[in-house]
Amino acid sequence: MIDTNKSVATELAIVDKDAMELVYSYPTVPLTVDCVIFGFDENALKVLVIKSDLAQFHGQLSLLGDNVQSNEDLDNAANRVLKQRTGMSNVFLEQVRTFSKPDRHPGGRVVTTVYASLLNIKHHELLLHDNELKWHAVNQIQEMAFDHKHILDVCTQWLQKRIQEHPLAFNLLPVKFSLRQLQNVYEAILDVKLDRRNFRKKFAAMGFLNDTDEMETHVTHRPGKLYTFDFVQYQQKKKNFIGIDF
């Protein structure tokens, strides 16, 4: 029963005090975020990495990470880290997973929440180059600092699944693109070779492509037709749309 002699304000204060005491009793842990920024360029899937700060991992590649500030949520932390490390903003980051093995960081226990994104390298010029910030081809990375190679592998699988469920690929292309460009995206991300004729048939059947009457120009071969992605058709057909299977 509520004691009606107490004001509502007092009641709340006491209640909050209980909750605060509870929270104070919890052990606390250093928290970081790491960003796995995938990019597509020159027909290869790349990822944005730096050289590790730590002497222990001297020369090794590391994801873009930092600790989470005291009153910052993880989404904000990830966006802040990305901006601080690369100068990029307005990147759509998605939370992938939280990694928490107690020995994953040599300096002691650190829990990290990983965010990933996929963007067009040409549309996001790197403004900073601290710690040798660079794009590396994903399939050429053998070793990384911490557990970052494992994290990268998890994120690569995440991306491969994600791109088959959702047409993220179109984000990587200009508004008008050729089927070859589209196919390159899928081949690079899924790490497979696809048959050109079957690929065209599949996308033709999906009906998300609008045929412009334009062609490629200044290419050293027969120019291909240019298409646009039909967002309206996609939204309408989305409910019946299971995915893109190769």
Place this chain on the structure above:
Amino acid sequence: MIDTNKSVATELAIVDKDAMELVYSYPTVPLTVDCVIFGFDENALKVLVIKSDLAQFHGQLSLLGDNVQSNEDLDNAANRVLKQRTGMSNVFLEQVRTFSKPDRHPGGRVVTTVYASLLNIKHHELLLHDNELKWHAVNQIQEMAFDHKHILDVCTQWLQKRIQEHPLAFNLLPVKFSLRQLQNVYEAILDVKLDRRNFRKKFAAMGFLNDTDEMETHVTHRPGKLYTFDFVQYQQKKKNFIGIDF
């Protein structure tokens, strides 16, 4: 260049000290795990909830959660919480997402990582009943403590997607089950009628079913064969396994 006057041991010690100092400089945060245990019974999707401990949320439903201990990874913490709250062990928990809004807990900042599972209510008798631990129908829960309703919604969506990609349905069945029982689960969850012969063929082809030499008993019709789920086969074939499409 490495200073060859230093022993390797000294070098490592210095390196570790750098890493430790770095980690000590990070702010720390109270971390919890919450478990969203879905159950299927009487043709309804249910979830295991308790009444909140906090006076502020008096009478409101809460997920099963606790703080993460100092040297425990999140997977272990989730399993421990589940065991402490319900007595259950050997439940396959999957990490869903980490929630971190600074104001999500009235006692101050608490970051929580959420795990979910799906199991058969009848095969997991609740051994404890503290805080009125009970199964509630998911679609009848309007309000919960903290941001737990939001978390539940996220997990429900996660489950609907997940069950189409992975054979979680086996979690809902006894160790030995008939094909009819298996088919009932899929029909109920996917809300479709399936052809018995095609259903059997599909699962036979997948090779995850072990034929026991036992039959149903005490049924008022011809008894069916009982099968077990072959976890080993599933793990091996998993990489090629795309999903269960009906």
Place this chain on the structure above:
DNA sequence: GCAAAAGTGTTGTCCTTACACCCATGC
């Protein structure tokens, strides 16, 4: 014997795959 569900094969359709030749452009 009757009700109720188990068990079992075949066929047509559709989707996926594999595969080869001519065409348009830049140089």
Place this chain on the structure above:
DNA sequence: GCATGGGTGTAAGGACAACACTTTTGC
């Protein structure tokens, strides 16, 4: 004219959907 990739059709095989009758048990 030659190098480069664009554009196109067809056939075989595999997966899926549709479909009906006989069998085994409890009552």
